[in-house]
Amino acid sequence: MKSMFKILHGLILSLLLFTSLGSLSGCAPATPPSVRIGYLLGDLHHLPFFVAEDKGFFAEEGLNVEVVGPFDAGPAEMDALAAGQIDMGYVGMAPAVMAAARKIPLSIVSGVNLEGSGLVTDTDINSVSELKSRKIATPAPGSIQYVMFGMLLADNNLGYTDIELFPGTVKPPDMPLSLQTGRIDGYFVWEPFVAKSVVGGYGKVLVESKDIWPGHPCCVIVAGGDFVQSHDSTVASVIRAHRKAVNFIATNPTEAKAIASKWTKLDPAIIENAFQRVKYTYSLNGDDVKRFVGEIIDLGESGAIKPIITVNDVPDLDKFVEMVVDTKYLQR
Amino acid sequence: MSVKKLIIDGVTKTFLEKKGGTSTIALRDFNLDIGEGEFVCLVGPSGCGKTTLLKLVAGLEQVSSGYIYLDGKPVTAPGPDRGLVFQDFALFPWRDVTDNVAFGPEVLKVPLAERLRTAEHCIDLVGLSGSGHKYPSELSGGMKQRVAIARALANNPEVLLMDEPFGSLDAQTRNQMQNELLRIWQDNKKAVVFVTHSVEEAVYLSNRVVVMTGSPGTVKQIYSVELSYPRSRADHGFISLREKITGCMAEECR
Amino acid sequence: MSKWWWIPNTFRGEDTRPLRLISVLLFLLIWEGAALLANIPQLFPTPVAVVVALGQLLVAPGPQGMVWAGELMGNTLISLWRVIVGFALAAVTGILLGIIIGWWRNARDLLEPVIEILRPIPPLAWIPLAMLWFGLGFKPAVFLIWLGAFFPILLNTVLGMENTPHKLIEVARTLGAGPRQILFKVGVPSAAPSIMAGLRIGIGVGWMCLVAAELTGSNSGLGYMIMYYYSTMEAAKTVAGMLMIGIVGYLMFIGLKKLEDNILFWKAA
Numbered sequence: 001m002k003s004m005f006k007i008l009h010g011l012i013l014s015l016l017l018f019t020s021l022g023s024l025s026g027c028a029p030a031t032p033p034s035v036r037i038g039y040l041l042g043d044l045h046h047l048p049f050f051v052a053e054d055k056g057f058f059a060e061e062g063l064n065v066e067v068v069g070p071f072d073a074g075p076a077e078m079d080a081l082a083a084g085q086i087d088m089g090y091v092g093m094a095p096a097v098m099a100a101a102r103k104i105p106l107s108i109v110s111g112v113n114l115e116g117s118g119l120v121t122d123t124d125i126n127s128v129s130e131l132k133s134r135k136i137a138t139p140a141p142g143s144i145q146y147v148m149f150g151m152l153l154a155d156n157n158l159g160y161t162d163i164e165l166f167p168g169t170v171k172p173p174d175m176p177l178s179l180q181t182g183r184i185d186g187y188f189v190w191e192p193f194v195a196k197s198v199v200g201g202y203g204k205v206l207v208e209s210k211d212i213w214p215g216h217p218c219c220v221i222v223a224g225g226d227f228v229q230s231h232d233s234t235v236a237s238v239i240r241a242h243r244k245a246v247n248f249i250a251t252n253p254t255e256a257k258a259i260a261s262k263w264t265k266l267d268p269a270i271i272e273n274a275f276q277r278v279k280y281t282y283s284l285n286g287d288d289v290k291r292f293v294g295e296i297i298d299l300g301e302s303g304a305i306k307p308i309i310t311v312n313d314v315p316d317l318d319k320f321v322e323m324v325v326d327t328k329y330l331q332r
Numbered sequence: 333m334s335v336k337k338l339i340i341d342g343v344t345k346t347f348l349e350k351k352g353g354t355s356t357i358a359l360r361d362f363n364l365d366i367g368e369g370e371f372v373c374l375v376g377p378s379g380c381g382k383t384t385l386l387k388l389v390a391g392l393e394q395v396s397s398g399y400i401y402l403d404g405k406p407v408t409a410p411g412p413d414r415g416l417v418f419q420d421f422a423l424f425p426w427r428d429v430t431d432n433v434a435f436g437p438e439v440l441k442v443p444l445a446e447r448l449r450t451a452e453h454c455i456d457l458v459g460l461s462g463s464g465h466k467y468p469s470e471l472s473g474g475m476k477q478r479v480a481i482a483r484a485l486a487n488n489p490e491v492l493l494m495d496e497p498f499g500s501l502d503a504q505t506r507n508q509m510q511n512e513l514l515r516i517w518q519d520n521k522k523a524v525v526f527v528t529h530s531v532e533e534a535v536y537l538s539n540r541v542v543v544m545t546g547s548p549g550t551v552k553q554i555y556s557v558e559l560s561y562p563r564s565r566a567d568h569g570f571i572s573l574r575e576k577i578t579g580c581m582a583e584e585c586r
Numbered sequence: 587m588s589k590w591w592w593i594p595n596t597f598r599g600e601d602t603r604p605l606r607l608i609s610v611l612l613f614l615l616i617w618e619g620a621a622l623l624a625n626i627p628q629l630f631p632t633p634v635a636v637v638v639a640l641g642q643l644l645v646a647p648g649p650q651g652m653v654w655a656g657e658l659m660g661n662t663l664i665s666l667w668r669v670i671v672g673f674a675l676a677a678v679t680g681i682l683l684g685i686i687i688g689w690w691r692n693a694r695d696l697l698e699p700v701i702e703i704l705r706p707i708p709p710l711a712w713i714p715l716a717m718l719w720f721g722l723g724f725k726p727a728v729f730l731i732w733l734g735a736f737f738p739i740l741l742n743t744v745l746g747m748e749n750t751p752h753k754l755i756e757v758a759r760t761l762g763a764g765p766r767q768i769l770f771k772v773g774v775p776s777a778a779p780s781i782m783a784g785l786r787i788g789i790g791v792g793w794m795c796l797v798a799a800e801l802t803g804s805n806s807g808l809g810y811m812i813m814y815y816y817s818t819m820e821a822a823k824t825v826a827g828m829l830m831i832g833i834v835g836y837l838m839f840i841g842l843k844k845l846e847d848n849i850l851f852w853k854a855a
Contacts, residue, residue, distance in 0.1 A: 075817040082628055082819075102628045102819045135722065140817035161650060166722060168817050169803045169810075183721045183803070308818050390760050412762035422753040426775045426852045436761035439771065467852045487761060 033066035035227075035234050038077045038089035041070035042173055042264040044191040044274050045113045045219040046090040048245035048282075050263040051256060057244045061237035072171055073140035075099075081106060087227040088238060092144035092190075094308075096222045097293050100324045101313040105225025107326040108284065110239045112219035116278035117145050117209035118194040119152065120179060121186035125206060128156040131163055134185035137175055140168035142308050144218060145209075147296055149188040150305035152212050159303040179203050190218075192266050195274035199267070208277060217288045228326065239282070239329045246280045284330060290321045337523045338366040338389065338491055343398035344548075345384055358384045360548035362398070366491070369521040373534035373541045375581065381549030382527040386493050389525065390416045402490060412436055415484030419496040421476040423468040429455060429479050430464035436487035447486075454482040457516055474505040481516065491523040499529070510536060514561060531581070535574050536563055543580050553585040631822035636829065639822035649806040657811070662830060665796055665807040668724065672731025672799075673792045677785060680736050684743025684781070689773060694744075701740070709734045709795045713802050722803030730799035735792035742784025746777025779853065782846045789842060793835045808834075 039046045052058050058065045068086045071077040074095030080086050082104045096108055125131065138146045146167050153159060170178050175187040176196040186206070187193075197203025209216060221242065223235050249256040253275070260271045293314060300307030314320045345359040358381040366372050374382045387393045389400055391410040400407040402414065410416075423432050430451050431438075437447035455464055458478040468476055477497055484492060498506045514537065517524055528534055534541045535557060543552045555577055559569055579585070614633050621632040631639070640658065647653045648660025655663060687694045687701075709730050716726035750773045758772045800809030808831055815823040 073817070075819060078819065079629065079816075082626055099628075099819060104626075104628055104819075141814055142818045164650075164805065166803060166805045168813060169722070169801065169805060178722075181718075183717070390756075392756050392759065410756075410759035410762075412760075414760060416757065416760040418753055418757070420753065422751070422757045424754065424772070424775070426778065428852075435758070435763075435771075439758070439761060439763040439767045469852060483757075483761070 034062075034064045035088055035231070035238060036066040036068050036086045037238070038068045038080055038086040038091070039070055040074065040077065040091065040190070040219075041072055041171070042193065042266070043070075043090075043219070044260055044264060044271070044278055045116050047249060047256060047260050047263075047278075048112060048242050048280055049090050050259050051245040051248055052241045054259050054262075055245070055248060057241035057248075058238070060244075061241050063234065063237050063241065065238075073143050073168065075140045075142040078104065081222065081224050084224070086224070087231070088221060088223045088235070090219055091222055093217050093220050093289065093292055094144035094147045094296065095142050096220055097289065097296070097324065098142045098308055099222075100320070101293075101309045106222050106324070107225065107228045108220045108289065108324055109223050109228070109235060109326050109329045110221040110242060111217060111281045111284040112221060112242075114215055114218055114279040114281055115208070115210040116218055116274075117148060117188065117190050118205045118277065119149065119186060119188045119207040120176075120194050120197045120203040121206045122179070123202070123204050125186065125204075128152060128158070128207065131186065132158065133162070133164060135164045135166060135183070137166045137170040137178065137184045137187040137189075138168075139172060139189060141306065143167075145188045145190065147292075147299065147305065147308070148209050148212055148216070150299040151295060152188075152207060154299055154302060154304035155212065160305050161303070176200060176203065191278055192260075192264055192270050192274035194277070195270045196266065199270045199273050210277070217285065217292065220284070236329050236332045240332070243282045246282050249280050282330065284325065284327050286321050286325045286327070289325050290317060293317060293320065336365045337368045337370070337403065338364075338525070339399070339401040340364040340385070340389070341399045341401070343385075343388060343400060344396050345381070345388060345393065346396045357548040359388075360550050362550055364542060364551060364554075366523055366525065369523055370540065371517060371524045371526065371538045373526045373528055373538040374544060375528060375531055375534050375541060375577065376544030376549065376552075377546045377581065378529075380544045380546050382544060383495055385549070386416070386495050386525065386527055389491075390414050390493055392416075412440060412487035413490045415487060415489035415492045417477075417480050417484050417492070417494045417497045419499045421468075421473075421480045423476055423479055423483075425468050428465050428467050429460065429471075432468070432479055433482045433486050435483060440487065450486055451482075454486045455479075457485065457519065458482040459512060472505075473501050474509055477501065477509060478512070481513070485516075485520070485522075489522065491525060494524065494526045496527055496529065498533070506533075511562075513537065518561070531574055531577050532565065535559075535570055535577065536565065541577055543577060543585070553580050555580075627821070628819045629821050631825050635822040636825045639820070639826040640829070643811075643823060643826055652806075658826070658830060661806060661808050661811045661827075662834060665800065665809065666834065668727045668799065668807065669731050669789070669792055669796060672728040673735050673789050675728070675732045676735035676739055676788055676792065679732075680739030680784070680788065681743050681781060684740045684784075685747055685769075685774065685777075687740075688744040688747025688777070689769060701737075705737050705741075710798045713798065716802050720802075723805075726802040727799040727804055727807070730802060731792045731795050734795035735788035738787040738791055739781075739784040742780045742787065743777060746780025746784075747773055749780070750776040779850055782842075782850060786839065786842045786846065789838055790835065793831075793838060796831065 037049065039049050053065065053067065069077065071080065074092040077089050077091050078095045078099035081089055082099065090112055096106065100106055138149050140146070150160065166184065170184065172189045172193050175189050175193055178184045179187060179197055180200065180202045194205060198205060221239065228235055257268065257271050257275060261268050293309065294317060296309045297311055297314065299305045300310060340362055343359055343362045344357070347356045347358055349355065362385060374385065376382055384393065388395055389407060391407050391414065424435065430448065433454050434447045434451040437450055452464065455461060458481050460475060460478050460482070471479065498509050501509060510533065526537060538557055541555045541557060544550065545552045555573065557573065559567065563570060618632050621630050624630045627635065643658035644656050646657040648655040648657050649664065652660035652663060687697055712730060712733055716729050720726040720729055754772050754776060755768055758768050763771065797809035797812060800807045801813065804810045808827055812824050812827040815827065
């Protein structure tokens with residue numbers, strides 16, 4: 001009996017010893033991340049984020065960023081924001097306003113890029129009207145590409161029922177391959193997956209997103225509602241780092257492209273081709289947001305797309321934009 | 333000399349153990365002749381090969397050496413000329429009584445009308461008239477056995493082989509079935525080879541009782557039962573013969 | 587509560603219907619409470635919201651080609667059709683192959699290794715291949731459903747055939763049946779209960795593969811509808827779709843059970 005107690009005593013002691021040693025071995029105490037940021041899969045639009053990470057701009061601001069993702073499409077990222085899995089995110093404007101319309105508390109705090117998406121089709125298609133009854137893939141319904149494709153259809157007097165639309169069923173990285181193998185006849189997606197088909201020679205850019213709405217806002221940085229309230233300075237720091245990154249891309253394009261190639265896992269030649277279609281920015285224009293939401297509502301009503309945001313969701317457009325867009329970080 | 337219906341000549345059956353490679357001799361040099369319309373019972377201790385012999389005659393097993401002849405022709409495979417009745421009835425549960433009984437003629441490609449008539453006749457014969465549409469799950473043990481017998485008779489076999497057919501019935505049903513069987517046998521005069529544990533049953537039913545030895549199985553002694561039908565179990569001749577046979581099974585054969 | 591509450595229901599013979607109703611109501615109440623507490627209606631809808639969504643989905647226009655049926659029923663019919671086709675293919679191939687493998691030793695030795703390797707692979711893992719071989723839409727979805735339903739049907743058929751009682755085969759032989767007759771008149775009927783069980787399991791699995799199947803490049807069907815409304819953050823409609831999947835699955839199960847009871851009426855009365 002006595003020996004058993006001795007053994008037990010020894011076991012407990014060694015257990016305590018090991019656990020204390022364990023906590024000591026991580027010499028420097030692990031800091032919790034100051035902010036969790038999400039981004040989209042292989043999305044060239046999010047290059048400022050990649051640059052800020054790789055060049056240490058976040059670290060310079062004293063931030064410890066946890067990179068979350070990549071997400072397959074904007075709506076999925078917004079779900080994560082709503083569930084509290086990310087604090088901020090690089091995401092398309094459409095999913096951001098859609099989430100806001102669903103009363104998820106968030107703020108759009110910075111622009112990321114303009115334009116930079118495109119409709120890629122088989123080389124034998126020459127006009128949008130030829131897309132009737134063809135198979136076209138886009139990212140998930142609610143993504144900016146889904147909306148812009150709707151705008152394109154509306155401009156050509158078509159509705160989503162005229163097309164064999166596959167929103168959200170083909171992942172963006174698989175879209176070029178699907179086009180090549182003939183599974184789809186076209187797709188509307190973000191760079192660099194537009195360039196991929198072009199460089200590969202089996203697809204052509206029928207329409208660039210800038211042709212639909214010149215200078216249209218594309219991706220933005222959003223921050224969760226409570227995070228903005230409680231971590232105001234963190235948000236400011238993130239945007240400062242973002243600004244640095246945008247400037248860096250302008251002044252060091254070669255290095256920026258290399259970083260892009262690394263994060264998107266695509267060939268430099270493809271990045272080279274894609275780069276010309278994307279305009280990086282940190283500006284944010286409330287009127288652009290307003291126009292965007294208005295477009296989405298109108299497209300839904302006219303039948304160009306299946307309604308995503310309705311007038312019921314956003315009865316007062318101005319108030320909505322005022323609530324959602326927060327430009328104060330742009331000067332800080 | 334009457335032509336012997338069934339001739340079992342010097343039959344030996346050896347079973348090879350799958351693992352281990354040892355062999356068991358189930359039957360050794362078994363000899364038995366059965367005449368037309370004879371009722372013969374096989375009795376013996378468990379494992380003496382009674383069932384094996386029945387299966388050999390049925391053609392479900394092959395002899396290791398020796399011969400079996402039915403009506404002068406060698407027996408090599410199962411066939412409709414030898415009907416077999418098992419202890420656990422083995423009725424087809426998804427077929428009703430009529431379809432069970434008609435199974436034999438059905439696989440022999442007998443036309444529908446004719447085989448339904450045959451089935452009906454056999455069902456009447458075993459005393460189950462009107463139960464043709466019932467399913468085995470609705471029948472009692474005794475009724476099921478009657479169906480099994482009717483099924484075996486439907487092909488009009490030359491000999492009926494029965495392997496402890498009443499073993500799973502209660503005593504009362506058993507006695508009933510024994511009388512039924514005698515009635516059917518006296519009606520159609522088929523040769524019957526009947527395997528049983530019960531000496532009393534053997535004496536009650538058969539013309540001859542064959543006592544077998546333990547493994548390897550062979551003929552120990554054959555007794556003729558000269559009593560007239562219907563027999564009485566209380567009869568003096570019945571009792572003494574029963575005791576003789578029981579004694580023979582134990583050790584000494586008088 | 588009666589003083590004998592601890593005795594299992596099967597021995598009590600009481601009417602348990604009021605208890606079932608209570609449990610459903612309790613479940614709904616807990617759900618409503620939890621949803622209100624979580625307060626993320628975009629991801630966690632209340633039962634009331636789901637019912638409203640069901641109503642909306644019933645009247646909204648249906649998918650292309652089935653506009654008249656309404657969104658909910660239209661997509662349900664589309665999914666149902668895919669499952670029926672996939673299941674029918676699985677039944678035919680599964681039963682046929684099952685009879686062969688269950689009856690002939692050589693066939694089993696030949697095919698068993700391949701089947702045993704393929705079987706544990708979940709249908710989800712086949713999605714990329716399905717899209718590669720069959721493209722988008724109807725075909726890859728049917729393929730995945732076939733895949734899900736095939737193995738239970740095959741395995742149960744094999745089991746049924748293998749478990750054909752020897753006595754019955756012996757009886758059939760003594761009655762003069764040839765090998766082909768024994769196969770079809772003894773083997774297959776004897777395996778029928780097992781085959782029916784396999785079919786019942788098969789359609790269950792096939793229906794469960796539906797969402798996975800419709801991820802393979804569909805743009806219609808219940809599974810697609812669920813993913814669509816997940817994307818547009820209309821969770822109430824998503825859950826309504828899930829509910830529909832559950833209801834239809836349950837109805838199919840009941841239907842097959844009825845069929846089974848009819849075919850297998852000869853089992854112990």
